[in-house]
Amino acid sequence: MTVQANTAPLQSQIAHWEAHHNRRLLIYLAGEGGTSAKGIDERDVLPLYTALRAIGNQERLDILLFSGGGRVNSSRRICLLFREYTSFLRIFVPYKARSAGTLLCLGSDEIVLGPLGELGPIDPQIMAQGDPAGGPQALSPEDLRALFRLSEDWLDLHTSEQRLDVLRMISNRIFPLTLGTLYRADRQIRQIGQELLRYQLPDLEDSIRSAIVDRLVAGFGAHDYSITADEARDLGLNARRTKPIEHDLLWEVWQTASAYLQSSSPNTVNPAETSRTDAFIACADCAFRHITRSFSYLPNAASTQAGRVIQLPIEAEWQPFDPLRDPSKV
Structure with a gap:
């Protein structure tokens, strides 16, 4: 039309x-x-x-x-x-x-x-590479954090060896360099968020601005909230x-x-x-x-x-x- x-x-x-x-x-x-x-x-x-x-x-x-x-x-x-x-x-x-x-x-x-x-929410979305099972097109660093929390809260996996097994499983599904990209993207969004927020809240301490950005990155259950x-x-x-x-x-x-x-x-x-x-x-x-x-x-x-x-x-x-x-x- x-x-x-x-x-x-x-x-x-x-x-x-x-x-x-x-x-x-x-x-x-x-x-x-x-x-x-x-x-x-x-x-x-x-x-x-x-x-x-x-x-x-x-x-x-x-x-x-x-x-x-x-x-x-x-x-x-x-x-x-x-x-x-x-x-x-x-x-x-x-x-x-x-x-x-x-x-x-x-x-x-x-x-x-x-x-x-x-x-x-402002958690970055990165195009996923290497999941043969047809996983989501985009991944967020928060998706990986949620998986580790799931392994602890639901599966009671707490030891270093068990966490390493979870990481091996992830690396078998997602191209390892994509994991590095997710890590860099998470650091970047926090840095930029704090940089821009200084214009809006110039009188606040850095720690308070950082807490606001952290809530915007990790404080909500889904990216479409x-x-x-x-x-x-x-x-x-x-x-x-x-x-x-x-x-x-x-x-x-x-x-x-x-x-x-x-x-x-x-x-x-x-x-x-x-x-x-x-x-x-x-x-x-x-x-x-x-x-x-x-x-x-x-x-x-x-x-x-x-x-x-x-x-x-x-x-x-x-x-x-x-x-x-x-x-x-x-």
């Missing part, structure tokens, strides 16, 4: 926002994230930089953020880029800013979540719910901007090929859309995917467009 998105109202909504809040607004819809979907990544840096240059240095800056996750280092880079252009960064989350999106939020001065707004505004505040983050007047305007802008993420168009020459907008950046001065072109095919009967239409991405790029001259087409 093709959804027509009209950006003319979005421009007026951005103007209304900026007049009401007396600060500039940047919309960053980074995508759903995950193992195959567009999320926060290094390709986002250039269009965000272009938008920030158009906005200019601001004493206070608002970001409307949507993200299901993405790359940790890209999230850090983007957050540091935002901080180059403002001394007070406020991030609004109308729907979700999970995983790498939550990490980005740690570098703001204030996180404002709508009624549906949610953050998520939804952290509400109240829970984020209880963790020690500078987070709050939207005020009623804020929410109405936030939701209005979100609904208009997010319509782009639903837009797709077929290739008239090759019907098996489609183009889809899966990320979106906009401010009052410019706008960008991330286009992913995919090829659809139906696996043969012998395939384990038989009967399912597979979407294979073949090309992806950010494209600038003029919302005033092209108000009704994606």
